Amino acid sequence: MNKQKEPLFSKKNMKLITGPIGADNPITVLCLGVCSALAVTVKVEPAIIMAISVIVVTAFSNLIISLIRNTIPDRIRIIVQLVIVATLVIIVDQILKAYSPAVSKQLSVFVGLIITNCIIMGRIEAFALGNKPWPSFLDGIGNGLGYGIILIIVAFVREVLGAGTITIPGMGEFSVIPAAVYDAGYSDNGLMLLSPMALLVIGVIIWIQRSRNKNLIEHN
């Protein structure tokens, strides 16, 4: 058998990373992980940390599940997946607590809630169970990135309109709306800080994405 070894970053593998950022985006196209996208997008900083944490968890859970995919008994596979994901989430949470207590405090319950993030279980079921470890790992990173980018965009819009600031990890909070604008009668829109507005922002992103990429529009 003349099995040709595929390069690590072949075109097909790169597609696993770039796909979820664009046309296969977990939030806007697959509609996975919308729940946490509503919850952690009030400020940019927690959105970024959340994005990183989700990337780590999706990547490694995909990798581990893919490595042991042939040993997992079919009947208990969901439980096995849950155990692996939960373990990774707890490890991420503990590491954040030890090395970045301030951020860990900000994210509070949301780190634990990564367990319930549909993207992770979704990618394990849809991809990792049927593919080799390396592509699974890349698929995890790609989906984490796709999730994270939407999270950061939504957080950016909400924080700027809702609080007039931008918070960046390690650098603190910046006011982005000049004082003169406030003097002229502008005031921050507190509504943007409430969860329903995140849904609205995601809706607008989906709208923009589908108007630019007609293939994504469903025809009934």
Added chain:
Amino acid sequence: MEKSNTYIFIYSVALVVLVATVLSVTAFSLKEKQQANTRNEKMQDILMSININVDAKDAEQHYNSHITETFIVKANGEILPYILKKEGKVVDTIRAFDIDMKSLYDMPLSERTHPVFKAVKNDTTYTIIPLRGRGLWGPLWGYISFYDDANTISGAVFDHQGETPGLGAEINKPRFSNQFKNKQIFNDVKEFTSVQVVKGASANSPHHVDGISGGTITSVGVNDMIDTCLSGYVKYLESIK
């Protein structure tokens, strides 16, 4: 693939044992660092209540140089002899510092051992009182410091475990806690009034601060926390006036 019951059984047991080992090792190896973080954060918060803002890594040093004594008072005003100062230095910060505030407020009032921190900054003595209460999603805590008169607040700091970001979570922002400066907890006829957190409070009232819009339950939680916690110190504060 279809596996036998024995395989499934052994597989799940092995998996759980493996995962449990990994988690215990992680938790154990990070425990020390996490505890140090918690201690530093507590010291930072205590210092913050007398308006000293320090980094986590300098917290212990500043804490030791500013906090002159820590002791415990009972609700009847009695001071328990845990004064830990020797030759101008704090030799033991364990007793008052390590009191578990959650279990403290589960006890009946007469049994509580309320911790008090005394601090000196620029030749002024401050009395710092820790607070513990309940918000919308989880516990709230804070520290409130008083000037010599044991009535006027010199500073306050609040924090929370899981209040809603942008709403209730705003209580840990200076914008909220700075409102407490120079408020008073006793009225003109020396009755304990606490400082009330209410919506639309006038900045001029000495006993009220403005609550947070959209964070009503958290604001009420802060209000109740200050009232409940300080009421245990009323006798003590009256005695040191």
